[in-house]
Amino acid sequence: MNDNETTDQGTGTSLVRTSGEGREVLPASLITGVDQFENPGLPPHVHRAADDDPAAAKRAERQVATMFALSMLGTLVFIVSYFAVPDEATFFFPGIGLAKTQNVVLGLSLGFSIFFIGIGAVHWAKTLMSDEEVVEERHEQASSPEDRAKAVAVVNAGVESTQLPRRPLIKYSLGGALGLFALPLGLQVAGSLGPTDIEELKHTIWDVKDNGGKPIRLMRDPEMTPIRFDEVTSGSVFHVMPETLQKYLDEGKHVLEAKAKAAVILIRLDPDLIKVQKAKDWGVDGVVAYSKICTHVGCAVGLYEQQTHHLLCPCHQSTFDLTEDCAVIFGPAKRPLPQLKITVDDAGYLVAPEGFAEPVGPSFWERAR
Amino acid sequence: MNALAARRRHPAAIVVLLLLGLLVTGGAYSFLAPKDANAAATTAAADDVAKGKDLFIANCATCHGVAAQGTKSGPSLVGVGAASVDFQVGTGRMPLAGPNVQAPVNKVKFDDEQISALAAYVASLGPGPSVPDEKYTTVIQPGTPENNKAIAEGGQIFRVNCAMCHNFAGAGGALTRGKYAPALDNTTPKHIYEAMVTGPQSMPVFNDMNLTPESKQKVISYLKAQESQANVGGLTLGNLGPVSEGLFAWVFALGILIGCAVWLGKKAA
Numbered sequence: 001m002n003d004n005e006t007t008d009q010g011t012g013t014s015l016v017r018t019s020g021e022g023r024e025v026l027p028a029s030l031i032t033g034v035d036q037f038e039n040p041g042l043p044p045h046v047h048r049a050a051d052d053d054p055a056a057a058k059r060a061e062r063q064v065a066t067m068f069a070l071s072m073l074g075t076l077v078f079i080v081s082y083f084a085v086p087d088e089a090t091f092f093f094p095g096i097g098l099a100k101t102q103n104v105v106l107g108l109s110l111g112f113s114i115f116f117i118g119i120g121a122v123h124w125a126k127t128l129m130s131d132e133e134v135v136e137e138r139h140e141q142a143s144s145p146e147d148r149a150k151a152v153a154v155v156n157a158g159v160e161s162t163q164l165p166r167r168p169l170i171k172y173s174l175g176g177a178l179g180l181f182a183l184p185l186g187l188q189v190a191g192s193l194g195p196t197d198i199e200e201l202k203h204t205i206w207d208v209k210d211n212g213g214k215p216i217r218l219m220r221d222p223e224m225t226p227i228r229f230d231e232v233t234s235g236s237v238f239h240v241m242p243e244t245l246q247k248y249l250d251e252g253k254h255v256l257e258a259k260a261k262a263a264v265i266l267i268r269l270d271p272d273l274i275k276v277q278k279a280k281d282w283g284v285d286g287v288v289a290y291s292k293i294c295t296h297v298g299c300a301v302g303l304y305e306q307q308t309h310h311l312l313c314p315c316h317q318s319t320f321d322l323t324e325d326c327a328v329i330f331g332p333a334k335r336p337l338p339q340l341k342i343t344v345d346d347a348g349y350l351v352a353p354e355g356f357a358e359p360v361g362p363s364f365w366e367r368a369r
Numbered sequence: 370m371n372a373l374a375a376r377r378r379h380p381a382a383i384v385v386l387l388l389l390g391l392l393v394t395g396g397a398y399s400f401l402a403p404k405d406a407n408a409a410a411t412t413a414a415a416d417d418v419a420k421g422k423d424l425f426i427a428n429c430a431t432c433h434g435v436a437a438q439g440t441k442s443g444p445s446l447v448g449v450g451a452a453s454v455d456f457q458v459g460t461g462r463m464p465l466a467g468p469n470v471q472a473p474v475n476k477v478k479f480d481d482e483q484i485s486a487l488a489a490y491v492a493s494l495g496p497g498p499s500v501p502d503e504k505y506t507t508v509i510q511p512g513t514p515e516n517n518k519a520i521a522e523g524g525q526i527f528r529v530n531c532a533m534c535h536n537f538a539g540a541g542g543a544l545t546r547g548k549y550a551p552a553l554d555n556t557t558p559k560h561i562y563e564a565m566v567t568g569p570q571s572m573p574v575f576n577d578m579n580l581t582p583e584s585k586q587k588v589i590s591y592l593k594a595q596e597s598q599a600n601v602g603g604l605t606l607g608n609l610g611p612v613s614e615g616l617f618a619w620v621f622a623l624g625i626l627i628g629c630a631v632w633l634g635k636k637a638a
Contacts, residue, residue: 090601100601122633222525231578235568238579239529302533305544305571312545314533319545
């Protein structure tokens with residue numbers, strides 16, 4: 001296609017080639033007189049004050065220089081106040097309140113210094129630099145056949161001088177080396193997609209194997225004191241960690257990893273409200289324990305509405321109904337919160353005899369396996 | 370009128386119009402919204418319980434029933450305890466001004482004496498949490514190492530048990546269907562304590578065996594210490610975190626950028 005033509009009408013909206021000087025670009029249709037809207041063309045060029053009046057130009061020059069000078073002033077203020085303003089100084093900033101002097105002065109001075117460089121440059125361009133509209137013709141994109149032939153010859157000569165076509169050993173070994181080099185880059189991406197040990201994802205420290213097979217006591221978070229069954233009065237909520245966390249706290253290692261999957265919420269509601277028999281059986285007289293880790297993306301589900309018996313996740317508003325074994329009734333989560341089976345031990349404390357029956361937290365590919 | 374008509378296409382016209390609209394709507398709401406019913410009865414009675422009963426029948430029985438047994442419009446108050454009454458009436462939540470998803474904080478309609486009479490009457494109906502001992506509602510002042518430690522522990526307990534609803538800074542937050550966890554900054558230590566033991570409305574109960582009175586005192590002290598701490602970060606924007614801060618950045622930073630772009634695109638005269 002000719003680069004002077006538009007696609008729709010052959011009758012001639014093509015541009016009239018103008019000489020380099022020209023500012024008037026009119027469609028050919030106007031010249032041939034076809035019945036069309038009149039093309040208004042480009043608006044007439046208006047001279048700026050500084051174009052004609054040397055005094056105005058001088059004034060604009062001074063304005064630009066003033067802005068650059070203000071920028072210098074800003075930078076100097078920054079340098080001086082960096083040393084001069086004490087770290088603990090505060091002042092009352094009208095409309096904002098108490099503010100740290102150093103932050104405000106450093107931020108504003110550095111902001112002003114870059115701001116005035118910017119608007120100085122723009123003001124310079126708008127008032128003094130040439131604002132003539134220029135029409136530039138389009139050209140063929142492709143080079144001439146001779147130039148292309150020359151370029152091909154240069155490349156061929158280069159290939160010939162490396163002797164690659166005659167020495168396949170080098171060619172294939174280089175190919176192998178480069179190809180193999182790409183692997184580590186891909187390997188890092190693939191290797192960081194998840195833990196190599198899937199059991200790690202399924203395991204929590206509620207697993208009784210971690211406690212020598214004995215039932216694990218439910219402890220208050222963060223006090224780490226055991227919870228007696230009779231302390232959980234109706235409407236109560238306890239935030240719970242397993243007894244086995246103490247080992248991690250004492251060692252001071254991997255505490256957050258252990259906590260992240262072990263968080264449990266313990267709630268007492270009227271047992272008659274619980275509609276699912278399994279949920280009743282796994283609790284004690286309306287005291288039920290559920291994983292606090294959302295099955296959507298693993299936020300801590302902690303917002304319990306005592307009157308509706310709904311548990312909300314603060315991240316994406318997934319809502320779990322405690323009376324329906326924590327089934328999802330709203331939001332992006334797809335699975336109910338896993339329930340932790342609890343009983344009361346001989347001393348009257350709440351214990352978890354089995355750990356979780358399914359992996360807690362968000363889904364992963366190997367979850368069902 | 371001509372001057373107004375001539376300026377109707379001014380760039381500021383839309384802003385002025387929006388502000389005017391908001392002002393009129395807000396003004397109309399505050400004018401038309403239901404006013405507090407003023408029905409405080411003052412009946413002289415020999416002892417607190419009898420006086421409380423009279424007050425109860427005059428002000429609360431419509432919803433809670435004449436024997437506080439509860440009706441369709443209000444729950445039974447048997448066994449809710451004096452703490453519950455002191456919290457609900459002492460913060461102006463009760464008597465309820467009108468049906469709503471949640472009782473909001475309101476003007477307190479009874480004096481201290483009347484509130485304690487009401488509390489004594491409700492407490493006489495069945496055992497429940499009593500108004501807390503002043504020992505545990507005294508705020509621990511920061512300064513000494515052990516006080517600072519207690520306040521820091523209060524912060525830990527607050528973050529585990531309370532922050533998910535009341536926000537990390539106690540600024541409050543939304544629940545479902547218009548319900549909300551209120552901000553805690555203007556709540557007295559006694560009322561915070563009572564809310565924990567009674568679990569008003571959507572809030573679950575944190576009884577004294579779950580969080581010991583000492584723990585509750587630490588939580589209260591943490592909240593009060595946070596309030597009195599000088600905030601040198603300028604505007605808090607409600608301490609709501611990324612939502613309000615992001616909105617601020619979008620509105621103001623983007624506004625300035627758009628202003629710059631408009632100026633850049635304008636031809637010089």
